[in-house]
Amino acid sequence: MDETAALELKHISKYFGSVAANKDIDLTLKRGEILALLGENGSGKTTLMNMISGIYYPDEGRIFVNGEEAVISSPQDAFRYRIGMVHQHFKLIDIFTAAQNIVLGAGGKRGISHINEEVKEIAEKYGFEIDPKKKIYDMSVSEKQTVEIVKVLYRGADILILDEPTAVLTPQETEKLFAVMRAMKADGKSIIIITHKLNEVMAISDRVAVLRKGEYIGCVDTAGTDPAALTEMMVGEKVTLNIARPKPHLERPLLEIRDLTINNDEGSRAIENLSFFIRGGEILGVAGIAGCGQRELCETIAGLRKAESGGIYHEGESILGLSPRAITARGVAMSFIPEDRLGMGLAPSMSVTDNMMLKNYQDHGYGLKEEPVSEDDPPEVAKKKAARNKFISFLNRHCPFVDRKKARAEAEHIIEELDIVTPSTETPVRRLSGGNVQKVLLGREILTEPNVLITAYPVRGLDINSSYLIYDILNRQKEAGTGILFIGEDLDVMLALCDKIMVLCHGKMMGVVHADKTTKEQLGLMMAGALDLEEEKGKPMGVAKDSRIGEDQA
């Protein structure tokens, strides 16, 4: 057996702006082995793999393929070095057949009609099931993945990179994939598989390489390790953060989720049978690998997405199926910071004032005051007043004009309150720095005086100081009695800030733990699906005993 490594990375670094996505990484892939690449969100796994497959070009370091230095500056270069990557989001043309997709851009000499046979050949060799003439839009997720893998093999790849291939598969489909991977390995192909699931790492890989926060932590033989050791490598030492955590004063649950099941855009399960509750005055953290249904959960609570089954109750009343505006009116506010920060919630080219108005322009009526009906009023006066109040509120609600003055005052208020750095209230939001944009979004949600605040990734991309300001804002809300659902990324932060932490793993609840009684390792194991408190205790943890929901409703 030839001992030269199939692929060797030396001192690879990649920076996005001033942020290092990968820092001085060494990695070796031996011939005919399956290497698992393990790491938390944002640990730089996909970035690293994108550099091997030609999507990105490394800022520093060198890549060797079969012992010779390789310059990979485009996907075509990668194919020349016989490297093929199956991306997490499939790159397939929906209206083409499997065969057409496979041959696309391959530039072979033979015509499209011959492809069917060649595809069948490859499929038989490794034990795939594939119908070359089937259109992609008729295919299931696992069939699409098969097409992607065959596409890479058809181009003669010897080194395969699979980016979270099992994230979208059922356990049976995963088994099939693993069988195919073993067949490919037996054929001498070298495979790198990115995954979060520790049990899969243990089942399929020969060696495991671990990345953490863009740095290479180490590489161990799978046979000589166990999930606990891997988790420790993945999450690292606990960092003590000095985030204040005021003691929650318990209230009855404000928001309750019962047996909620949600589908994602592709129609597969995003959230399965989830039950939990948020009390007033507490912060419930939601931990989980990215794409475990956090987004779908937020959208469903906010009324933007349909639930398949289950219920959402706010103060004991179902809010499932209400319009987003009606849900907001009940006091449920959401601030979701997507990866690109500006994608959801704010209109980038509109000013701070305009963005304030987006959510509550309907309250900006003529500003006519209703006259309170006092108890000493004689009945006919009270009746008159009530009728007039009704008319005034009608006028206010149906006012065609917006009240910019009030909105500007609100904008000024949050700018001062949250210390937002902006030249004026009329500056387009897109020109503010990331932290200030996030403060505007959070500030607007707080301004509606919600009693339930859902906030997803509020400190995404922020520096330490801005992050602390955001934690401060959240804590102030908590002390005011608001129930907060905090969907976070950084476990250290969640351990310091949240009162309780709920862990999701691929849409399933792994359990709810008290932040001061748990460890980072425990959370890590739960996130990776290796520890399920739900199963252990045999009873659902997410159901409140002092629920506001009546027996008949639940």
Add this chain to the structure above:
Amino acid sequence: MISFLTSAIEFGVIFLLGCVGEILTEKSGHLNLGIPGIMCMGAAGGCLGVKLCYLASPTPNAFLVVLMGILFAMLFAGALGGIYGVLTVSLRSNQNVTGLACTIFGVGFTSFFLNNAVLTEGVSANLSQAGLNFFNAPLPGANSLGWFGTIFLNHGVLVYLAIVIAVIAAVTLRYTKAGLNLRAIGESPATADAVGINVTRYKYTAIILGAAVAGLGGLTYVMDYMNGIVGSTVDQTIQGIGWLCIALVIFTMWRPALAILGSILFGALYILASYIKGISFVQMSLLNMIPFAVTILVLIVTSIIGNRETQPPASLGLSYFREDR
């Protein structure tokens, strides 16, 4: 009736050329609303090409006249298509806005160019003086084969060229690797890029070639249908035809082969009003509206059926930038 069908085909190919040009462009993911302007440019360029021949010699070679007309029409139209390409492919500007700007430019340019006596005087005068419009020469057998000859053979060279172009486009898109690559780009440029297709080159080729083909539509209108006589409202008429071409693309569900039949239908509907005697202005307007109405009908029907094959290219109207995430 026979003369009606003859005219329908003759007018239909104007739609056909504009439509096939736009299909090629849209298959690359670019919605070119500049087609009316580009067709005008084709007409202007064609006139210039023909005039140059007559300037060189009072009795020019018929083949040369036709060739120069075609070449200059494609050149002018292709140039405007190129401008559209630079703006939308390389500079990634908004396709709708850019396309409309191209229409405004092309129509304005043609209006100025063709209504300027110095430039166009020679064109129409010389054609009638020669006693024969070379573009209109019928095929042999047109007069001896009865109604068949009159309907199908009694056309100028551009009519047959148009049908040949449509067939070539249909075959290329459906059966060749280049066609597969182009369709892939229109569906998902990121995917095409990832498998090593040169997205930018394909887009430019499709846009410029599409514009050149559409430009021939303008040439056909002036040289064939109008017999080389350039009226003062020619730019307005071609503009109207151009919008119908874009509607026809939707009507034929992005298929050049279907476009051959669709364009003849549109041609028939377009001239129908002038063949029915004694109808009022309102009735005439209603008749002229039919092409637009059936296009909307097709849109509704295909949307309801929801078959993926009859939908527009998935990334139509979207700019592509590799480093977008």
